[in-house]
Structures are given as structure tokens and as C-alpha cells.
Amino acid sequence: MISNKIDTVLFELREGLIIAWQAIRANKVRSFLTMLGIIIGISSVVLMTTAIKGIDASFQKGISALGTDVLYIDKWAWFTNEEWWKMRNRRKITMDDYHKFAEMAQLPLATAPVTNAARKVRYGDNVIENVILNGSSSDYVKTTNFTFDEGRFYNEIESKGSRYVAVVGSEVAKKLFTHGSGLDKYIKIGGVEFRVCGILTEQGSFILGSFNPDNQVFIPIGTIFKHFLNEEWGTITINVRAKNPSMIADTKAEAEGIMRKVRGLKFHQEDDFSVNQQEGLMSNYNTVVGVIQIAGLFITGLSLFVGAIGIMNIMFVSVKERTKEIGVRKAIGAKKRTILSQFLLESSVICLLGGLVGLLIAVIASLLLDKFFPTSIQISAVIIAMSVALITGIIAGLAPAYTAAKLDPVEALRYE
Amino acid sequence: MNIINIEHIAKVYQVGDVEVHALQDVSLRIDQNEYVAIMGPSGSGKSTLMNMLGCLDTPSYGKYEFKDKNVSLMSDNELAGIRNKEIGFVFQTFNLLPRSDALHNVELPLIYAGIDKQERKERARQALINVGLEDRIHHKPNELSGGQRQRVAIARALVSNPAIILADEPTGNLDSKTGEEIMLLCHEIHKKGNTIILVTHEEDIAKHAARIVRLKDGRIEKDELVPNRYIPSVKNSTINFG
Numbered sequence: 001m002i003s004n005k006i007d008t009v010l011f012e013l014r015e016g017l018i019i020a021w022q023a024i025r026a027n028k029v030r031s032f033l034t035m036l037g038i039i040i041g042i043s044s045v046v047l048m049t050t051a052i053k054g055i056d057a058s059f060q061k062g063i064s065a066l067g068t069d070v071l072y073i074d075k076w077a078w079f080t081n082e083e084w085w086k087m088r089n090r091r092k093i094t095m096d097d098y099h100k101f102a103e104m105a106q107l108p109l110a111t112a113p114v115t116n117a118a119r120k121v122r123y124g125d126n127v128i129e130n131v132i133l134n135g136s137s138s139d140y141v142k143t144t145n146f147t148f149d150e151g152r153f154y155n156e157i158e159s160k161g162s163r164y165v166a167v168v169g170s171e172v173a174k175k176l177f178t179h180g181s182g183l184d185k186y187i188k189i190g191g192v193e194f195r196v197c198g199i200l201t202e203q204g205s206f207i208l209g210s211f212n213p214d215n216q217v218f219i220p221i222g223t224i225f226k227h228f229l230n231e232e233w234g235t236i237t238i239n240v241r242a243k244n245p246s247m248i249a250d251t252k253a254e255a256e257g258i259m260r261k262v263r264g265l266k267f268h269q270e271d272d273f274s275v276n277q278q279e280g281l282m283s284n285y286n287t288v289v290g291v292i293q294i295a296g297l298f299i300t301g302l303s304l305f306v307g308a309i310g311i312m313n314i315m316f317v318s319v320k321e322r323t324k325e326i327g328v329r330k331a332i333g334a335k336k337r338t339i340l341s342q343f344l345l346e347s348s349v350i351c352l353l354g355g356l357v358g359l360l361i362a363v364i365a366s367l368l369l370d371k372f373f374p375t376s377i378q379i380s381a382v383i384i385a386m387s388v389a390l391i392t393g394i395i396a397g398l399a400p401a402y403t404a405a406k407l408d409p410v411e412a413l414r415y416e
Numbered sequence: 417m418n419i420i421n422i423e424h425i426a427k428v429y430q431v432g433d434v435e436v437h438a439l440q441d442v443s444l445r446i447d448q449n450e451y452v453a454i455m456g457p458s459g460s461g462k463s464t465l466m467n468m469l470g471c472l473d474t475p476s477y478g479k480y481e482f483k484d485k486n487v488s489l490m491s492d493n494e495l496a497g498i499r500n501k502e503i504g505f506v507f508q509t510f511n512l513l514p515r516s517d518a519l520h521n522v523e524l525p526l527i528y529a530g531i532d533k534q535e536r537k538e539r540a541r542q543a544l545i546n547v548g549l550e551d552r553i554h555h556k557p558n559e560l561s562g563g564q565r566q567r568v569a570i571a572r573a574l575v576s577n578p579a580i581i582l583a584d585e586p587t588g589n590l591d592s593k594t595g596e597e598i599m600l601l602c603h604e605i606h607k608k609g610n611t612i613i614l615v616t617h618e619e620d621i622a623k624h625a626a627r628i629v630r631l632k633d634g635r636i637e638k639d640e641l642v643p644n645r646y647i648p649s650v651k652n653s654t655i656n657f658g
Contacts, residue, residue: 008530015527026515328511331472332572333500333528335493409472413511 012341020346023318024353034314035354037307038389042358043365044300046385050366050377052293059285068278069245070143071252073101073238073259077274079284090272091263092235095221100262101238107251109243110142113221115236117228119190121168121217123176131172132216133189135224136239143241149173150183151198154220158197162222166194170202171214189217192227240275248277304388307354308396315347315400326404327412340405347397348390355389418484419579419611420446420469425478425488427464438464439475440634446580446613451606453614453622456631463584465631466615470503470582471495483579500528504573508585510565512557518544518568519553525576543571547601563594570601580611587621599624600648624648 024031072078075090098113105111114136121131134140138160141153154165166189173182173196182196203213225231242251252275259273319326326339334342359382366377427439439461446452456462467473468480471487474495480487482498490498499505512521522540531539544553547567557565566586573581583602587595603624606612614625622628623646630638 011530011532022515324511325513328513329524329528330496331470331499331505331511332525333496333576335496335528337493338528410467413472413507 012338013345016338016341016345017349019342020349023346024349027318030314031350034311034350035357037310038304038351038354038392039307039358039361041300041304041307041392042355042385042389043361044303045297045388046359046362046377046381047365047369048296048300049381049384050362051369052289052296053378054369054376056289069242069248070278071240071242071248071255072276073240073255074274074276075235075272078276080274087274093238093273095231095236097259097262098236098238101255101258104258104261105240105254107243107247107254109241110139111241112137112140112143112239113236114140114239115221115224115229115234117224119217119228121172121176122188123182123185126176126178128172128175128215131189133224133228134216134218135221135229136218137221140218140239143239147201149199149201150181151196153198153218159220160222162220162226164192164194164223165197165219167198167200167218168196169200169214169216171212172217173199189219190228194219252277304392308392311347311350311393311396312400315343315397316403318346319343319400319404322404323407323412323415326407327409327415330407330409331413336405339407340401343401343404344394344397347401348393351389351393351396352386355386358389359385417448418445419448419482420444421479421481421484422468423479423481425468425475425480427461427468427473428476437634439468442478442631442634442636444629444636444639446611448579448611449606449609451602451612451614451624451626453616453625453628454631455616455619455622455628456637457617459633460631461634462615462617462631464634466582466584466613469580469613470505471498496528500525501576502579504570504576504578504581506566506569506573506581506583506586508588510557510562510569510589512565512568512572514557517554517556518549518560518571521557521568522572522575525572529576539575540571543575544568546574547571561594562590563597566590566594566598567601570598570605574605574610580613581605582613582615584615585617586614587616587618595621596648603648620646 073093075093076087095113098111102111114134116132116134118130119133121128138154138156138158146153149170151167153167154163157163158165166187168176168182168187176182176187177185182199185196186193187196188194200214221236240251240255242248255275256271259275260271263272265272326334329339329342362385363377422442422444425439425442426437429436429438442461442465454462454465464473468475471482471490472495474480474488474490478488482502485498487495487498505511513524516524519537519540522543523536526536526539541553544550547570549564549567549571552560552564552568555564557568560568566589570581570586573583581602586602587598590598599621602612602614612625614622616622623642623644625642626645627639627641629636630640
């Protein structure tokens with residue numbers, strides 16, 4: 001005989017599990033159909049969190065490559081509620097503005113004018129359409145955290161002389177130079193021949209939207225104006241890098257002051273330029289991801305909810321169907337608690353099995369998704385998924401199990 | 417020794433606005449090792465009395481003492497405990513769990529009693545051997561004949577060594593020859609010292625008992641010893657009751 005209370009609980013749990021397992025096995029098809037809801041629910045919850053984590057990780061990687069201590073003086077404000085037409089009417093930022101600004105600014109580590117276009121790049125038979133073509137000065141590299149697989153950024157002489165030299169991103173290099181090194185090879189950008197003087201290290205290929213930092217080419221800004229863009233029409237961006245992250249606020253304040261002076265603004269006039277920061281991009285991104293996360297959790301939560309209702313439904317049917325069995329069990333001494341735990345265990349086991357299968361599907365699916373963006377299933381997601389499955393099982397089983405437990409044995413035995 | 421002592425019990429059901437008196441002022445004493453048949457036409461209250469005796473239900477009025485314990489005041493869980501340890505049910509429709517084999521069916525009361533696996537298996541096996549089913553231990557109910565199923569049910573009723581065996585029309589679903597075998601088994605069980613309460617509407621079956629309690633309209637009409645009690649002959653038996 002069992003005397004200890006814990007032993008009794010363990011004993012009942014073990015016997016209950018055996019009984020539950022027998023009931024599940026006896027109705028294989030129905031158990032599987034019941035599980036299906038939970039399988040779908042759990043796999044979508046796990047996939048969703050994994051996907052969001054994956055996107056987030058690659059975005060963080062990409063953004064840190066751009067540098068968080070860089071300011072971008074632009075005609076447009078990147079993240080703002082201001083009306084776009086107001087900004088459209090602003091004067092463009094010219095190379096002249098840049099030269100004046102660079103001369104006056106004391107705080108920045110480096111400054112560089114940037115403008116860009118999209119062009120076709122060709123090497124031999126290999127062609128890439130719509131590569132982002134950036135024109136900038138040799139100082140541009142100092143405003144980034146670029147590292148090089150091969151070669152270097154173009155130097156001051158090449159930049160000022162508007163030479164035909166190009167620095168290519170890792171993906172561009174990979175696609176163009178299928179055999180051997182691309183360094184010092186001649187490529188054609190929009191039909192104009194350039195010599196490759198540097199190849200960038202891969203920065204991470206996935207970022208929100210279509211912008212891919214590895215799919216870029218950099219050439220001297222003078223050269224881009226000569227062949228691809230009209231200096232009179234276009235506006236440029238001035239990249240300003242602070243000496244360190246703690247100097248960003250001061251550098252920004254100085255930049256705003258100098259720009260007002262350069263642009264000849266009176267004290268009552270509004271800024272006709274914007275000093276942008278990655279921080280804006282970050283916070284904007286965080287809002288987007290937040291919305292995706294909430295929407296995703298809501299939708300996947302809904303599918304779990306539907307799955308739970310399915311289980312509750314089946315458990316009710318199962319209780320009804322086994323009324324006589326419950327009556328017999330009660331007649332030979334099953335207590336209310338025993339019947340309650342029998343049905344709770346049954347729905348929990350169904351949900352846990354469903355959760356396990358769902359997890360397996362999520363793992364396989366994430367391996368497939370990994371081809372598109374980096375994913376990895378966190379151990380926390382596994383734990384959360386299984387706990388959610390278990391809790392779903394208990395909640396869905398509660399009402400049916402209670403119905404079974406409080407059945408009157410006399411009535412139950414009479415049931416046919 | 418007195419096992420069952422019922423004093424002036426009544427059971428009243430509320431059906432809509434009407435009160436139905438299923439039992440009225442029933443008093444009954446049953447001693448250890450008695451063999452009692454409860455008889456009566458349908459609607460006489462014998463099912464209600466059986467549910468009461470089996471602790472499946474409690475009386476609306478009156479007192480029911482089981483082994484000197486007042487059952488009428490017990491909670492559902494305490495009643496479940498009494499049913500588990502003190503009462504062995506044998507039903508007309510056998511009421512075995514269809515998906516479990518004979519051994520597991522017989523084991524079930526011992527599971528609820530919290531007896532560990534090894535002892536339980538051994539006792540269940542022995543109980544099955546005692547009713548002559550040693551070669552049917554791992555058969556499921558649908559692989560057994562009616563008589564064999566009832567014997568599994570009897571083994572289940574006996575396995576926890578209860579104070580009484582409560583048999584509700586145990587031969588009702590069996591042909592007369594098989595029924596006779598089951599009654600012989602009851603006789604053997606009684607001879608070993610068990611208390612048997614038999615609920616039936618068949619005079620022939622009731623005559624196996626030593627005492628017959630006749631119910632009519634919810635009251636005890638007659639409570640008498642059987643003068644010409646039918647003792648089944650062991651010669652007819654196919655059972656080797658150990």
C-alpha cells in the first residue's frame with residue numbers, strides 16, 4: 001500500500017497517463033484530427049517568433065555596418081510627420097554647400113558628399129541590373145565601418161581627379177567575378193569602363209525593403225556627375241560622422257548651425273534641410289516590427305485558440321461517448337479527482353504531442369526559410385511552445401473533464 | 417456480524433412538479449455471509465435500493481449503516497472509497513472496459529485503491545484463475561463469450577476482497593446454461609464466506625439465495641427465508657473453482 005502523499009500523486013499521475021495514452025491510441029484518427037489544430041497553432045507560433053528574430057538579427061547587423069554615429073544632412077527628413085510637399089519645395093543641397101560645410105565644421109571625424117543612382121554593371125558576360133551606384137569622396141570610407149576583402153577605397157587623388165575607379169560590394173563581386181579575383185579588373189558601369197580598386201566584405205544581405213548594402217558600387221562623386229547624374233539638377237546628402245557616439249548630439253547641433261549659415265537662413269526661417277540619424281531608422285523599424293509582432297501573435301494566437309476549441313469539442317464528445325465507462329469507473333471506486341485528472345491528462349497529452357509535432361514542422365520549415373534570411377529556433381521558443389501547448393491542453397480539457405467528474409454514477413451507468 | 421443496517425430509508429425524486437417516492441420506509445439488515453435475493457417487478461424500487469446498498473446513491477431520509485459507519489452522511493469521495501474497498505459490483509451488461517484486456521479490467525479497482533503494479537497484477541491474475549479464466553487473461557471483452565465476460569466481471573468484483581458482492585441481474589444477458597454456471601460460481605463464492613446480494617426479477621434465480629426480500633411499490637412486501645433453496649450441483653460445473 002502507498003502511504004506517502006507525494007507517492008499517491010505520482011501513482012495517480014502515472015496510472016492516469018497510461019489510461020490517457022490508451023484512450024488516445026484507441027481513437028487514432030480522431031486524436032490526430034484533434035491534434036491538427038494544435039500542430040498548426042504551435043508551428044505557426046514558433047515560425048512567427050523565429051522569423052521575427054531572424055529579420056531582427058540581420059537588420060541589426062546591417063544597420064551597425066552603416067554606423068550608428070553617422071548623421072545624414074539631407075533635403076528630406078527620413079522619419080517625420082511633416083508634409084512631404086513642404087520638403088519638396090526646399091532648396092537642393094549642392095556640392096558648394098558641402099564644401100562650405102566641410103570647411104566650417106570642427107567636430108566631425110569625417111564628412112562626405114553622397115549621391116546615388118541605379119545602373120547596370122557588367123563584367124564579360126555577367127550583368128547585374130539596378131546596382132546602387134554611389135558617388136562620393138575618398139573620405140566616405142571614414143564615415144563607415146567598411147572592411148575590405150581585397151584592395152582599398154579610392155584615395156584622395158583618385159577622388160579629386162574623378163578617376164574611373166570603383167569599389168564594389170561583396171554581392172556585386174560575387175556575381176561579376178565568377179572565376180578568380182576581381183581586383184584591378186575592368187568592369188562596365190552604365191557602359192563606362194571602371195577599374196575595380198576594392199572589394200568590400202559582406203555586411204549582411206537582408207534589410208527591410210529592397211536596400212541591400214552588399215549590392216552597391218562606389219565611384220568618385222566627380223565621375224558620377226560627369227556620366228550618370230546632372231550636378232545642376234540633383235541634390236546630395238552630406239554624411240557626417242561624429243568622433244564617438246557620445247558626441248552625436250553636439251555634432252548634430254553644430255551641423256544644424258553651420259547648415260543654417262551656409263544656406264543663409266534668417267532667424268525666423270525654418271530649416272530647409274534635415275539632419276537624419278540611424279536612430280530614426282531604428283525607431284521606425286522597431287515600430288514596424290512591433291506591429292508585425294503584435295499582428296503575428298494575434299493571428300497565430302487565433303489559430304491556437306481555434307485548436308483549443310477543437311480539443312474542447314472533441315473532449316466533450318469523448319466524455320459523452322464514454323459516459324458508461326465513467327459510470328463503471330466510478331462504481332468500482334474512481335473518485336471525482338481521478339476522473340477529472342484522467343480527462344485533463346488526456347487533453348494535455350494530445351496537446352503536448354501536437355505541440356511536439358508542430359515544433360518539428362517549425363524546425364523543418366525554418367531550415368527551408370533559412371535560405372532566404374537567417375533563422376534559428378531559440379531554446380526559449382521551444383520551451384514557450386511546449387508550455388503553451390500544455391496550458392492549452394489543460395484549459396481546453398478543464399470544462400469537459402469537470403463535466404465527466406461530476407457525472408452521477410447511477411445516471412452514467414444507465415446511459416446507453 | 418451485521419454488515420448492512422438500513423433503518424426507515426426513503427428516496428424521493430423530483431420529476432417536474434411531482435414527487436416520486438421510489439422507496440418508502442424501508443428497513444433491512446444483512447449479516448455477514450448471507451445470500452440475499454432482492455426481488456420485485458419493474459418499478460418496485462429494487463434498482464433504487466440496489467443503488468443505495470451499493471453506495472452509488474444516498475437516501476433522502478433514514479439511516480444507512482455499512483459496517484457501523486453512517487453512509488448517508490458521507491461525501492462523494494468517501495462513498496467512492498467504500499465502493500472501491502467494500503463492494504463488488506456485478507452488472508447485467510457486464511460493464512467491462514471494451515478496450516482493455518481481462519487482466520486490466522480486473523486490475524482497475526486495485527489501481528483506484530492505490531496498490532502498486534506488481535501486487536495488483538498478481539492479485540488480478542489470481543482472481544481470474546479463481547473464476548476459471550487462466551487462459552483468457554489477455555483477451556479483450558469482445559474476444560470473450562458472454563459467460564466469460566461475466567466471469568471477468570465477477571473476478572473484478574472479488575479482487576479487492578469486498579464485504580459484499582452486489583449482483584444486479586447477473587444472468588439477465590446469458591442463456592440458461594451459462595446463467596446456471598454463473599449461479600454456481602456465486603454459490604461457490606458464498607460458500608467461501610462472502611456476502612452476496614442478488615437483485616433479480618426471476619424466481620428461479622432468486623431461489624439460489626437463502627433469503628428473499630420482495631419489494632412492491634417502494635416498500636418491502638415480504639422478507640423470508642427460502643424453504644426449498646436450489647443448490648446447484650457441482651457435477652454440472654465446468655469451472656474448477658479453487
